[in-house]
Amino acid sequence: MDKLSFLEVIAAIAVFISLLLAVFLLTVKTERKLENRLFAAFLIINAIDISGLFMHIFVDSYNLKTFKISAYLLVMPLFYLYVNAVCYSDFTLKRKHLLHLIPFIVANLILVPRLYLAQGAAKEAFFKAMWHSPEMFFYQVIGELQFFFYIVAVFLILKKYKKIYLENYTNPSTLLYKWLSQLTRIFLVIHVCIILKNIVRYTQHKDLFIWLNIVAGTVFLLAACWFILKALNYPELFRRIDSTLQPTNDFVEILKTDNKSDEIKSFQIQQLKNFMVEKEPFLEPSLTIQELADQVGIPVRDLSVLINHHINQHFFDFVNEYRIKKAMTILKDPSKKECTVLEILYKVGFNSKSSFHTSFKKYTNQTPTAYRNS
Template sequence: MDKLGFLDGVARIAVFVSLLLALFLLTVKTENKLANRLFACFIIFSAIDFSGLLDYSFPLEYVNLEIFRSTICLLEMPLIYLYVLAVCYSDFRLKWRHLIYTLPFVVMNVVFMPRFYLQSGIVKEQFIAVYNQMSEVYFFQILIELQYWFYIISIFLILKKYREIYLENYTNPSTSTYKWLFQMNCVFAVMHSITASKNLLRYTASRDTFLWGNVLMVVMALCVICWFVMKALNHPELFRGINSQLQLTKDFLPEENDSVTEVVNNQDEVISAQILALKNYMTEKQPYLDPSLTIQELANQFNVPVRDLSILINHHMNQHFFDFVNEYRIQKAMNILKDQSKNQLTVLEILYEVGFNSKSSFNTSFKKHTNLTPTAYRNAL
């Protein structure tokens, strides 16, 4: 089989598998339907993108569809960006203003209009024949690069804020969502870097080298999409979004000035008393045993406004709520591991007893506080 035939075969498999995965995402029952639909749309547009590598050509009367198909890639990263928002924030909804993310796609098709869409069939054929040398195509490639890296950076910024809000307001299931989406975005960055390098081969290397580059990229893209879908289906606990209305403590702290500093200094004793009362409450009532404890729930139990509790823990105690609660869980786990009468309990039973619901997050937190794994700590005793 020649290279073009091999590329065509790989592309057909990629298109078929992508559409199959998209269909599955659209029909599978899940709590986060919006995220699944956005990701399914991304996969469908990726399949349309892959179809450009098939060994076919549009009839002359439908040649407009080929250029239109090539611009579909400008909708892929906006969909991933919206997907990340839908996964991170449980109250995220699509609104009309989100149509602004289609602007590069619209602009690119407008740019193609004078010298392609509005021309006769013969002129269109000539345009396609020298497609890679047209100024519109150079603009297209620059637009793709700018758009891609804009969304990559934007997603990293969203994840940074998500992680900070999560640590200040939640305790479980660890930061799994952040880690997964961070990995996904890193993969996109690496994949696009390779794709951009491959596209340079169009102008600097032989046609055979460029074709093999296309084969490699389609195979890699297909593997990545399968990995994304399998990860989402096998680990539904990853996608428990937070409320987008939550603020970071630093966002509602008063600005530092002389008068505020003086008031804060005068309140040191009050703050110390509040911290002591909170620690006593945590020790006596043990609210941390609830694996789904949030700062809002603890504020309700402790009978203080959630904003005051957030400032007390995240600012005055200089701890994330996440670490504050897990310290008590780890201390209780250490006491159980020391108790000879409970040495029949397994590590899994202990982690559930102290409020964790994930072995990986328990091991990570335990090692962070003791520099040992739970098993190593028990053996050391």
């Protein structure tokens, strides 16, 4: 099998898996319909884009082939909207999101005179030399600027998500942040291959151009398979946050101007610590800062500032510290020798073995088993 045939096979498999996963996302029963639909659309557009590697076998239409090329300008907007929908529970599609179509529309409009409206030999001549035309140069500039804009926007969303999550939630799972970060980095790798491929396109190194296509197609295929494995292994992967929540830094300066004395703040901190020891609210795996604020009787913003700036811990770490201390007590209790580590981690508020072991080692520099036997 020569390189071109191998490339076509890789592309065909990637398209098949992407479309299969898209159909699953569109038909599966779930409360998270918007995220599934956006990711399904993302997969379909990617499948359309990568189908260009073998489309010539089945399609002769120059218009359709060119429209396929321009469809790539829908990939990053869909991924950006998907990340928003996954991260924020109150995210909905609005009319303003139609603005994301502008690069795609502009790219097609500039091709109208010399391609879409052209006929016969003129259309064929333009298509054959298309990648050397001013129109396609403009298209590639738009594509690179768009990619850079959206990739930065996605990383900013994930950065904000992680900060808000650590300041407001205690569910030990951070799979969402890790998974989306990994997925975004994979797209970076694929796009680097695309950039190199586009540069090599204008040289005489045709073999290198084909190999770069093979690498990009293979990475995309592996990414699609990886997503399926993630979905199977972690069906409850995502925990979303409310987009109206703000990082503590956004409002801490306002609260610093209040007239509360250091004595009052010290009293509230002691009140909070006593409440954590006596009532043990940390035993609830999904405890949020809003729920703790309601229980302890401190306004949620005041509580956030107390924990993040006066105790100098994220809410996530603050609560997990009490969970680890409780686990340490159980592990050293002779009457609880029969309790397994798995039973203990669930008993103290964790819901993941890996998260428990990571947090335990962070606080004790030992594994739970080593601590019990020491």
